[in-house]
Amino acid sequence: MKLESLHLQNWQPFRGRGLDATKIELKSDSGQKNMIIYGENTHGKTAIWQAIQFGFFGKVNKRKTGWQEGKYKPLIWDDTAGEPLLNQTANEEGDYIFGVRMEFNHEGEEYTLERTVEPRQGVSKPRNDGQMEKPDLYIRNNSKGKIVKQPQNFINDILPYDLAQFFMFDGERLDQYRLLFEDTNDVKLKGYIEAILRFPVLTDGVQDFGDIKKKEEKALRKFALRGTADEELRGVVKKLEDDVEELEKVIKKITGEKDLADEELRIVDEWLKLNDKGAEALAQQTIFNAQIEKLELEIEEATKRISKRLPGTWRAIISSRIETRLDELDGEIKRQTSETKRIGEIETQIKSLEGRLKGDACGYCGHIDKKPGLKEIDEINKKIIVLEKESTKLEKSRIDPDPHYLQTRQRALFDIKSTNKLDMLIDLEEDIVNKNQDMRDAKSNLKKAMRLLSSQARREVQEYLVQQRELQDAIAVYNIDNQKMKDFVKTREMEIKNITGKIQPKSQTIAHSKCGKKIEVLSNLIEVWDTVTTQHRETMRARVEENASNLFMSLTNKSKTYKGLKIHTDFQVEILHKKKSRGAEAGSGGQSALMAYSILDALTKSSGIEFPMVVDTPARSIDENNLGRLFDYLLLESEKQVIILPESKELKPKDGDDKYGGRCATTYEIELIGKDEDMSQLKLRINNTGKTRKEMGYDD
Amino acid sequence: MSESKSSIVELTEQLVVGCSNNAILREIPESKIKEMIQTLVSFQFSEDNRRSAQTNLSKTINEIVDLLSEVNS
Numbered sequence: 001m002k003l004e005s006l007h008l009q010n011w012q013p014f015r016g017r018g019l020d021a022t023k024i025e026l027k028s029d030s031g032q033k034n035m036i037i038y039g040e041n042t043h044g045k046t047a048i049w050q051a052i053q054f055g056f057f058g059k060v061n062k063r064k065t066g067w068q069e070g071k072y073k074p075l076i077w078d079d080t081a082g083e084p085l086l087n088q089t090a091n092e093e094g095d096y097i098f099g100v101r102m103e104f105n106h107e108g109e110e111y112t113l114e115r116t117v118e119p120r121q122g123v124s125k126p127r128n129d130g131q132m133e134k135p136d137l138y139i140r141n142n143s144k145g146k147i148v149k150q151p152q153n154f155i156n157d158i159l160p161y162d163l164a165q166f167f168m169f170d171g172e173r174l175d176q177y178r179l180l181f182e183d184t185n186d187v188k189l190k191g192y193i194e195a196i197l198r199f200p201v202l203t204d205g206v207q208d209f210g211d212i213k214k215k216e217e218k219a220l221r222k223f224a225l226r227g228t229a230d231e232e233l234r235g236v237v238k239k240l241e242d243d244v245e246e247l248e249k250v251i252k253k254i255t256g257e258k259d260l261a262d263e264e265l266r267i268v269d270e271w272l273k274l275n276d277k278g279a280e281a282l283a284q285q286t287i288f289n290a291q292i293e294k295l296e297l298e299i300e301e302a303t304k305r306i307s308k309r310l311p312g313t314w315r316a317i318i319s320s321r322i323e324t325r326l327d328e329l330d331g332e333i334k335r336q337t338s339e340t341k342r343i344g345e346i347e348t349q350i351k352s353l354e355g356r357l358k359g360d361a362c363g364y365c366g367h368i369d370k371k372p373g374l375k376e377i378d379e380i381n382k383k384i385i386v387l388e389k390e391s392t393k394l395e396k397s398r399i400d401p402d403p404h405y406l407q408t409r410q411r412a413l414f415d416i417k418s419t420n421k422l423d424m425l426i427d428l429e430e431d432i433v434n435k436n437q438d439m440r441d442a443k444s445n446l447k448k449a450m451r452l453l454s455s456q457a458r459r460e461v462q463e464y465l466v467q468q469r470e471l472q473d474a475i476a477v478y479n480i481d482n483q484k485m486k487d488f489v490k491t492r493e494m495e496i497k498n499i500t501g502k503i504q505p506k507s508q509t510i511a512h513s514k515c516g517k518k519i520e521v522l523s524n525l526i527e528v529w530d531t532v533t534t535q536h537r538e539t540m541r542a543r544v545e546e547n548a549s550n551l552f553m554s555l556t557n558k559s560k561t562y563k564g565l566k567i568h569t570d571f572q573v574e575i576l577h578k579k580k581s582r583g584a585e586a587g588s589g590g591q592s593a594l595m596a597y598s599i600l601d602a603l604t605k606s607s608g609i610e611f612p613m614v615v616d617t618p619a620r621s622i623d624e625n626n627l628g629r630l631f632d633y634l635l636l637e638s639e640k641q642v643i644i645l646p647e648s649k650e651l652k653p654k655d656g657d658d659k660y661g662g663r664c665a666t667t668y669e670i671e672l673i674g675k676d677e678d679m680s681q682l683k684l685r686i687n688n689t690g691k692t693r694k695e696m697g698y699d700d
Numbered sequence: 701m702s703e704s705k706s707s708i709v710e711l712t713e714q715l716v717v718g719c720s721n722n723a724i725l726r727e728i729p730e731s732k733i734k735e736m737i738q739t740l741v742s743f744q745f746s747e748d749n750r751r752s753a754q755t756n757l758s759k760t761i762n763e764i765v766d767l768l769s770e771v772n773s
Contacts, residue, residue, distance in 0.1 A: 160745045198707040201740040208740070208754050212761065517765045524725050525736075525761075528718035536711045608706025 001106045001158050001611050002033060002641050003052070009116070010090040010098035012047035013680040017090075019101040019114065022682060023697055024048070026643070027103070028665035029690035033641040034634075036660065037682070038653045039670035044680040045645035046170070048670075049616040050085075052643075053168060055100040055115050056155050058135040060085060075117055075135075078128040085117070089679060096126055099135070106158060106610075109143035113151075159611045163196050166604050167611045171620040174596040188266060193571050196607045197540045202533040206526055213522040216515055221496065223512045224503045237499055240492045247492070251485045258478035265471040272464055288446035295439040302432050322413050329410045332401070339398040346391040353380050353387075540606060541567055547602035548595075555594045555633060557625045565595060573599065590623035597630065604640070612641035619650040627651075635660040653685060661686040712737050727771050728764050735760050 004027035007019045014022040026035040039045040050060045050073070060073045062083065077084040077091055084091070086098045099116030115137050119126040126132050139148040139155075148154045159167065194200065218241070225234050355361075357380055359371045372380065549564035552575075556562060566574040575591060604613070618634065619627050631651060634642045646656070653669055661667055667686040673679050684698050693699075712734060719725040719733055736757055743753035 156745065157742075162745055195744070196707075198711060198741070198744070200744050201708070201711060201737060204744065204750065204753070205736070205740050208750055208757050211750070212754055212758050514762075514765050514769070517768065518761055520724055521761060521764060521768070524722050525719075528715060528722055528725065532711060532714045532718050535714055536707075539710060539714075540707055606707050608708055 001104055003102060003104050003612050003643070004110075005101075005103040006048070006051060006055075007101040008048075008051055009100070010087040010095060011051055011100060012085060012087060013044040013678065014047065014682075015087045015089050015674075015679050017095055017097075019099065019116075020697075024666070024668065024682065025689050025691070025696055026665040028688045030688060032663055032665040032688045034660070034664045035643045036635075036651070036656050036664055036667040037643075037645045037670065038648060038651070038656065038667070038685075039645060039680075040647055043670040043672060045647075045670060046616050047680075049168065049170070049614060049645055051100045052102070052614055053164070054085065054135070055102045055113055056159070057161050057164065058115060058137060058152070075129045075132045076126055087679070089674070094125070096132075109141055111148070112140045112142055113155075114138045159609055160195075162192060163607065163609065164611075165192065166196055166600055166607070167609075168614040169600070169616075171593070171615055171617040171622075174593045174621050190571050193603060196603050196609075197544070198607075199533070199537060199540075202529055202536060205529045206533065209522050209526045209529065213519055213526070216519050216522065217497075220512070220515045220519065221500045223509070223515065224500045228503050233499065233503070237496055240496045240499075244489050244492050244496075247485050247489045251482060251489070254478050254482050254485065258475060258482065261471050261475050261478065265468065265475065268464055268468045268471060272461070272468065288442045291442040292439055292446070295435050295442065299432055299435050299439070302435070326410065326413050329406055329413070333403070333406055333410070336398050336403055336406070339394045343391050343394050343398065346387045346394070350384055350387050350391075353384050356380055537569065541569060541571075544599070544602045544606055547605055548598040551601055551633070552595055552598040555598065555626060555629050556591060557629070558591065562591075565598065567599075590621065590626055593621035594626055594630070597633075601638070610640075612643055613638070614643045616645045617650065618644045618646055620647075631656075631660065635663055657686050662688075665689055708737075708741060727768055729767070732760060732764050732767070 004025070006024040006026075008014045008022040008024075009016060009019045011022070016022055024035070024037070026033070037045060037048055054060050062071045062073055074084045076086045076096070077088060086096065090096070090098065097116060097118045099114065102113045104111050104113065115135050117132055117135050120131055120133055123131045137151045137155075139151040140146070141148055221237065221241075225237060228234070356369065356372060357377060359368070361368045545565065545567040548567065552565050553559050553562065561578060563576045563578045566576050568574075573595060575595060604611075613634070615634075619630060622630055627650065631644075634644060644651075653667070657667055664686055665688050666684065668682045669685055670680050671683050673681050684693060684696060687693060687696065689696065715737060716730055716733055719728055739753055739756045739760065743750065743756075746752060
C-alpha cells in the first residue's frame with residue numbers, strides 16, 4: 001500500500017471546513033514516494049501521524065501510550081478529557097464535523113478512504129463523545145468504480161491493527177524495544193513479533209485441528225456406542241464424557257482468570273517499567289545486585305582457574321617480564337660462550353709461548369727459532385703471567401652463573417611461551433581486570449539507583465512489587481491447576497478410547513468411515529503443522545537476525561567495535577562485540593534505537609506486508625553521530641515508502657531538503673497561526689508531484 | 701493481503717513439502733493445503749474464539765476426505 005494524499009478537516013490544530021481544508025500530497029509522477037513534514041514540538045506533527053492512524057483504524061492512542069493500552073483520545077473536548085480530535089476553535093464556533101480522507105494505491109488499484117465524525121442526529125451542541133456518532137468509514141475502489149463492502153475488514157487485510165505498531169511508530173517510544181535486550185519475558189511484545197512472522201498460522205492450526213479432531217472423535221464414539229446394547233457401558237462412557245466436558249469448563253474458567261491476571265501483571269509491569277523512576281531504580285537495584293553477585297562469582301572462578309593452571313598468581317603478574325628475562329639470559333649465555341672461546345685462545349697462546357721458551361718448532365709453520373736470550377725469556381714469562389691471569393678471571397666468569405642453570409631456565413621460559421600458558425594467564429588476568437571494572441561500574445550504578453529512591457517512591461514501588469509478586473504466584477498456581485485439569489482430561493479421554501475401541505460396530509456406515517478418515521487426516525495434519533512450526537520458527541529467526549544484523553552494522557558508527565546482532569529463539573536480542581572477552585550487551589540508548597530500527601525493518605520485510613513506514617520524531621533517541629546514517633537509510637536506501645516527521649534539531653528543513661528533497665514527493669513545514677498561535681497550517685517546501693503549487697492550493 | 705517471498709510464502713512451502721512427505725496426506729491437492737493456510741491467515745486476528753476458523757477448516761477437511769475417498773475407491 002502506498003499513501004498518495006492525506007486531507008484533514010478540523011483535525012486537531014488544523015482548522016478548516018470540508019475535507020479539502022488541509023491537503024498533503026505525496027503522489028509523484030516521477031516516482032518519488034517519500035515525504036518529510038518538519039515541525040517543532042507541539043506544532044502538530046503528531047496530529048498528522050495520528051490522522052493516518054485514525055483513517056485506518058478509527059482510533060488514536062493518547063500520546064505516550066502504546067498501541068495496546070486501550071487509552072484513546074476523545075473525539076470532542078469535555079470537562080474531563082483533554083487533547084480531543086476535533087479542532088478546539090471549530091468546536092467553539094459550532095463546527096462539529098471532522099475527519100480525514102486518504103488516497104492510496106494498493107496492489108495496483110487506486111482507493112479513496114474517508115473517515116469522518118459528526119454529532120448524533122438531534123444533537124445540536126455535542127458535549128461529550130456519547131453525543132457524537134461513531135467514526136464513519138467509507139472506502140471506494142476508484143480503479144473498479146466500486147464501494148468496498150466491509151471496509152474495516154479490507155483495512156485489516158492490508159494491515160491488521162496489532163501489526164500496525166511495526167510500521168507506524170514514534171521515535172521516542174523506540175525505547176520499548178530495549179526490553180528485547182533484557183530477559184524480561186515481555187510476552188506481549190514477543191507475541192506481536194511472532195504475530196508479524198505469522199507463527200500463529202501454525203500454532204493456531206495445531207490447536208484448531210486438535211479441537212476439530214476432538215469433535216470428530218466424539219461423533220465416532222456415538223457411532224460405536226450405537227452398535228452396542230450394553231447400557232452400563234454407555235453409561236460409563238457418558239459419565240466420562242460429562243466429566244471431560246465439566247473439566248474443560250473448569251480449564252476455560254482458569255484460563256480466563258489467568259488471562260486477567262496476565263493482563264493485570266502486564267499493567268503492573270508497565271507501571272513499574274515506565275511510570276516511576278523509583279521503580280526503575282529499584283528494578284535496577286535488583287539487576288545491579290544480581291550483576292555484582294554474578295561478577296563476584298566469576299572473578300572467584302577466574303582466580304581459581306589461574307591458581308590451578310600455574311600455582312601462584314604472582315607468576316602471571318611477573319610474566320610480562322619473561323620476555324625481558326629471556327633476552328638477558330640469551331646475553332649471558334652468549335657472553336659465557338665467548339669467554340670459553342677466549343680461554344681456549346689464551347691456552348693456545350700460552351702453549352706457544354712455552355714452546356718458545358723450550359726452543360720447540362712453531363705449532364703452525366714448523367719453523368725453529370733460536371733459543372731466546374735472558375731478556376726475551378723474562379718478557380715471555382711476563383706475557384704468560386698476564387695471559388694466565390686473564391684466563392683465571394674468565395674461568396670464574398664463565399661458570400657464574402652455572403651455564404647448566406642458565407640453559408634450564410631458558411628452556412623453562414621458552415616452554416611457558418611456546419605452550420601458550422603465558423597468553424592464557426594474561427587472558428585470565430585481563431578477564432579479571434575487566435570484571436573488576438564491570439563490578440565497580442555496577443556498584444556505582446547501584447549507588448546512583450539508590451539515591452533516586454525517595455522513601456515515598458520506595459513505598460509505592462514496594463506495593464507494586466508485592467502486587468507483582470502476588471500476581472506472578474497466582475499465575476504460577478493457575479498454570480499448575482490448568483495442567484492438572486488437562487491431565488485429568490487426558491486420563492478420561494484415554495479411558496473413553498479404551499472402552500469404545502473394543503466395541504465392534506454392527507455395520508459401518510459411510511458417515512462412520514468418513515469420520516474415521518477425517519480423524520486420521522487431522523492427526524497427520526497436526527503432525528505436519530507441528531513439525532513445520534519448529535522448522536519455520538528457526539528459518540524466520542535466522543532471516544530476521546541476518547537482515548537486522550546487516551542493517552545494524554551499516555547504521556552504527558561503531559562498526560569497528562560491534563560485529564552484529566544476535567537474536568535468540570525467544571527473540572531476545574544482543575549486540576555482539578568483536579572482542580569476545582567483553583561479551584554481548586545492550587549498548588547505549590542510541591545504539592538500542594538503531595537496533596530497534598534494524599529489527600523493525602527486518603520484521604516488516606519478513607512479514608511481506610506493504611505499508612509505509614510512518615515515523616514521528618524519528619531520531620529522538622539517536623545520538624548525533626548516527627543521525628546522518630539513519631536518515632540516509634530511511635530516505636535514500638529503504639525500499640519502503642517512508643514518511644517522517646522530524647523536529648529541526650533532528651533534521652533542519654534546509655539540510656533535509658538539500659539532501660533528501662530529490663527523493664521526496666513533497667516536503668512540508670508546519671507553521672503556527674491564529675492570534676494565540678493555537679492553530680497550525682502547512683507550508684509546501686519541495687514539490688515533486690508534477691502539479692503546480694497553485695494546483696496544490698498554494699497561491700504564491 | 702500482499703505477501704512477497706516472506707514468512708507466509710515460506711511456511712506455505714514448508715507445509716506443502718511436509719504434506720507431500722506424509723503417507724496419508726500426500727494425495728491432498730496443493731490448492732487445498734493453501735486453502736487451509738489462507739483460512740488460518742485470515743482468522744489470525746479474529747476475536748470469535750476461533751469458531752469461524754474451525755468451521756471453515758472443517759469444511760475444507762471434509763472436502764479433502766471426499767477427495768481421498770475418491771482416490772482410494
